[in-house]
Amino acid sequence: MTYYIGVMSGTSLDGIDVVIIEQQTAIPSKLIAAQTYPFEVNLRLGLQQLIETQQCELKRFGELDIALGKAIATAINKLIATTTLTATDIAAIGSHGQTVFHLPDSQNAFSLQIGNPNVIAEFTNITTIADFRQRDMVLGGQGAPLVPAFHQGLFQTAEQNRVIVNIGGISNVTTLPSSTEQTVLGFDTGPGNALLDAWFSRHHDGQAYDYDGLWASSGNVNQQLLNILLEDSYFKQAIPKSTGREYFHLNWLDHILEKCAHLALLPQDIQASLVSLTVQTIAADIQRYADNSTAIYVCGGGAHNSYLMQQLQQALPNKAVLTTSELGLAPDWVEACAFAWLASQTLANKSGNLPAVTGASKATVLGGIYSSNDAS
Numbered sequence: 001m002t003y004y005i006g007v008m009s010g011t012s013l014d015g016i017d018v019v020i021i022e023q024q025t026a027i028p029s030k031l032i033a034a035q036t037y038p039f040e041v042n043l044r045l046g047l048q049q050l051i052e053t054q055q056c057e058l059k060r061f062g063e064l065d066i067a068l069g070k071a072i073a074t075a076i077n078k079l080i081a082t083t084t085l086t087a088t089d090i091a092a093i094g095s096h097g098q099t100v101f102h103l104p105d106s107q108n109a110f111s112l113q114i115g116n117p118n119v120i121a122e123f124t125n126i127t128t129i130a131d132f133r134q135r136d137m138v139l140g141g142q143g144a145p146l147v148p149a150f151h152q153g154l155f156q157t158a159e160q161n162r163v164i165v166n167i168g169g170i171s172n173v174t175t176l177p178s179s180t181e182q183t184v185l186g187f188d189t190g191p192g193n194a195l196l197d198a199w200f201s202r203h204h205d206g207q208a209y210d211y212d213g214l215w216a217s218s219g220n221v222n223q224q225l226l227n228i229l230l231e232d233s234y235f236k237q238a239i240p241k242s243t244g245r246e247y248f249h250l251n252w253l254d255h256i257l258e259k260c261a262h263l264a265l266l267p268q269d270i271q272a273s274l275v276s277l278t279v280q281t282i283a284a285d286i287q288r289y290a291d292n293s294t295a296i297y298v299c300g301g302g303a304h305n306s307y308l309m310q311q312l313q314q315a316l317p318n319k320a321v322l323t324t325s326e327l328g329l330a331p332d333w334v335e336a337c338a339f340a341w342l343a344s345q346t347l348a349n350k351s352g353n354l355p356a357v358t359g360a361s362k363a364t365v366l367g368g369i370y371s372s373n374d375a376s
C-alpha cells in the first residue's frame, strides 16, 4: 500500500486540514483519516495580521514561517497517531502552506506560501513536498487553482456535465464536461467565506463564523449595495484568473461601505448582501462557462452553510446543487486530498497543473522535494 498525506490551510484561517489517503491507482484514492487542527490563537492572529496588512518585519516573517511549519508537523504527527500507520508507511506529504501573498498578474509574478517544509520533513521524518504554485507561475500561469486536475481525475464522468465549486475563504470552480474532448476550466470566482467571516466576526466579538448563515438570513439583501459590490473589476476579468484574501478583505468592503453611508444599512443586511455576492458571482460564472451542466457539487466549508446553499440553488434553478459527499468525498477534505495527490504526482515526476486552467505555457512537475532522513 502507498499512503500520502495532504495538508491544507486556506484563506479562511480556520485551521490546518490534514488527510491520509491510500493511493490505489493514480486516482481514485481512499481516505484513511482526516482532521482539522485549529490554529493556536497567537499563530492565527500573526498570520491574519500579515495577510491583511501585508506588513511584517523580516524577523517576524521568518518566525511565523517556522512556527507554522511546527504546527503543521504537530498536526500531521497527531493524525498519524490516530491510525495504525507509522511515518515509514507514508510516501510523502503534500503541504500547501498558508498563502500570505498571491500576485499572479505582475511581470515578476509570485505566490508566497509559508509553513516551512524543512521543519515538516524533519519533525515528521517524512518526505515533504511544498511550494506547489511557483513553478506554474514561472511558466506564465496563475499558480492557481491547482485542484482541478484532481477534481477531473476523481469526479469527471461521461454521464453528466458537472461543476465542482470549492467555497473556502475564496471560491473557485472547476467545470467537468461529460465529453473528455471538451476542456476542463478552473478559476477563482471571487469571495467565498472570507468576507462573511470577517464581517460577522466584527459584529460578534471576534466569533469565527455565522453558523449556518443564521445572522445573514435575518437580514435583507440590499440590491444597491450588491450592485456596487458586483462592479469590482475582478468579476469582469477574463479567465484564467485567481485572487486572494489580500484583495477581498475587510478594507475592500469598508471602502465600498463608505460610499453607501446614505443607504443606512443594518449590519445583518450587509451580511445578507455578502452572501448574495458570493452566490451571484459563482452562479454567473457557472452560467457563463458551464451552462450545460446539470449538477453542481460544492466542497469547502461553504457547503455547511445551508443559507448559502439554498441561495445558490435559487440562483441556479435548473441545476441540482449538491455537495461532494454525493460523490463519496466529504466537502471538508477535497482540497487536502488534492494536495496529497499532487505530492504523489511530484514524487512520480508527473505534472500537476492544467495549463488550460492556470494559463501556464505547459504542464509541469510542481513543488520542491524535502527528503526524509531515511532517504538513501
Ligand SMILES: Nc1ncnc2c1ncn2[C@@H]1O[C@H](COP(=O)(O)OP(=O)(O)O)[C@@H](O)[C@H]1O
Pocket (backbone or CB within 6 Å): 009, 010, 011, 012, 013, 014, 015, 167, 168, 169, 170, 193, 194, 196, 197, 208, 209, 210, 211, 212, 213, 299, 300, 301, 302, 304, 305, 306, 335
Ligand atoms: N456550519 C457552518 N455554517 C456556516 N459556515 C460554515 C460552517 N462550517 C464552515 N463554515 C465556513 O467555512 C469556512 C472554512 O472553510 P474552508 O473550506 O476550510 O476554507 P479555507 O479553505 O479558506 O480554509 C469557515 O471559516 C466558515 O466560514
Ligand SMILES: [Mg+2]
Pocket (backbone or CB within 6 Å): 008, 009, 010, 012, 013, 014, 015, 017
Ligand atoms: Mg480551512
